[in-house]
Amino acid sequence: MPYRDEVEALRARLRVVEAERDQARAALAEVEHALEEAERRALRARTTVEMDSRWCSIPGGDPTQLLLVNDGPRKVEVFRIGFDGRSWRAGTVVPGGRFRTRTHVGTCFRIADAHTGETLDHVRVEPGRLGKSFVVHPREERVRAGSRALRSRTR
Numbered sequence: 001m002p003y004r005d006e007v008e009a010l011r012a013r014l015r016v017v018e019a020e021r022d023q024a025r026a027a028l029a030e031v032e033h034a035l036e037e038a039e040r041r042a043l044r045a046r047t048t049v050e051m052d053s054r055w056c057s058i059p060g061g062d063p064t065q066l067l068l069v070n071d072g073p074r075k076v077e078v079f080r081i082g083f084d085g086r087s088w089r090a091g092t093v094v095p096g097g098r099f100r101t102r103t104h105v106g107t108c109f110r111i112a113d114a115h116t117g118e119t120l121d122h123v124r125v126e127p128g129r130l131g132k133s134f135v136v137h138p139r140e141e142r143v144r145a146g147s148r149a150l151r152s153r154t155r
Contacts, residue, residue, distance in 0.1 A: 042117070055122050056085045061105030066125055068099040068111070075114040080107065081122075 057080075070076055070093040078099055079087040087110055093099040109123040 055081055055108045055110070055124070057081055057083050057108045058106030059083055061107065061125065063102065063104055064125060066101050066103050066107075066109070066123070068093055068109075068123075070095055070097050070099075076120060077112050077114045079110040079112065081110055 068078060073095050075092060075094050077092050078090045078101075080090040080103075081087045090101060090109065091099050092114055103125055105125050107125050109125075111120045111123065112118060113120060
């Protein structure tokens with residue numbers, strides 16, 4: 001009976017295709033897991049940077065505001081650095097954007113490239129300069145002028 005043979009051949013082919021599908025699903029799950037792990041590692045690398053003790057925040061300062069102006073071409077992330085040297089994300093500043101936060105004198109911030117995590121500079125809120133603002137300049141300007149990534153200006 002040719003009909004029965006065709007049905008058996010189709011059933012066998014279906015079993016092979018289902019096995020291939022299951023293998024593809026397993027491979028996809030492995031890739032998704034690896035991607036999630038890579039994203040976690042990248043986030044950890046951006047937030048847990050080895051800190052120099054001079055960039056730890058100093059407790060007990062007067063309240064003030066900090067204004068960051070991003071004049072550069074890159075999106076940057078702002079990290080507040082604690083008294084123990086650990087940092088946590090305070091915000092993101094797009095090119096041409098501003099970041100304003102209430103803080104205290106003695107608090108340190110780390111400015112990093114949002115895509116690579118590269119530290120561009122550090123900012124310490126200094127006494128006597130309430131309302132201090134910083135301008136994030138493009139790297140090319142910084143190299144040409146021989147200046148730092150952040151220039152301070154009083155408001």
